Amino acid sequence: MVYHHILVPIDGSQHSLNALEAGIKMAQEEGSIVTALYVVPKAGQLVEIFAIKDVKDAFYQEGESILDKAREIAKSMNFNLSVRINEGTPYKIIIETAQTLNCDLIVMGNQGRSGPSKLLIGSCTQRVLAGAPCPVLVVRE
Numbered sequence: 001m002v003y004h005h006i007l008v009p010i011d012g013s014q015h016s017l018n019a020l021e022a023g024i025k026m027a028q029e030e031g032s033i034v035t036a037l038y039v040v041p042k043a044g045q046l047v048e049i050f051a052i053k054d055v056k057d058a059f060y061q062e063g064e065s066i067l068d069k070a071r072e073i074a075k076s077m078n079f080n081l082s083v084r085i086n087e088g089t090p091y092k093i094i095i096e097t098a099q100t101l102n103c104d105l106i107v108m109g110n111q112g113r114s115g116p117s118k119l120l121i122g123s124c125t126q127r128v129l130a131g132a133p134c135p136v137l138v139v140r141e
């Protein structure tokens with residue numbers, strides 16, 4: 001099966017960057033396009049402090065530096081990567097973005113920034129697995 005558009009949600013963790021590398025490798029074999037997505041976690045109690053401009057700016061700056069890491073990986077693999085940054089509840093935005101961009105595969109890490117935990121699969125990945133509109137490839141370290 002050939003995938004045309006692969007979505008790789010990244011949170012800056014090594015797990016997610018490994019998933020990006022795996023996604024790009026697949027894309028290079030199949031001629032697919034890849035979009036890396038960072039979701040600024042504006043959820044729960046964070047919603048209120050996002051009203052403070054400096055806080056919001058700092059979150060976006062962090063997001064940009066995470067996307068820079070993704071750009072570097074793509075550059076080192078000689079791959080033309082698209083990147084996006086959005087705010088909201090990460091799993092919801094990941095599912096919405098996969099729908100909007102018509103992605104036919106999501107590649108993500110089994111864990112993220114909060115790992116290592118006792119859980120084998122992080123909560124964001126669990127929720128994406130439950131609600132994704134397309135297949136999900138979970139990359140384990």
Ligand SMILES: Nc1ncnc2c1ncn2[C@@H]1O[C@H](COP(=O)(O)OP(=O)(O)OP(=O)(O)O)[C@@H](O)[C@H]1O
Nearest residue numbers: 009010039108109111112113114115122123124125
């Ligand atoms: N804010 C985010 N933006 C984009 N992708 C994310 C984001 N958070 C997590 N992900 C994706 O989900 C994968 C798993 O991370 P997840 O958050 O589920 O686990 P965790 O951080 O180890 O645990 P926790 O459930 O405590 O957050 C990451 O490797 C990444 O692909």
Ligand SMILES: [Mg+2]
Nearest residue numbers: 112113114122
């Ligand atoms: Mg997490």
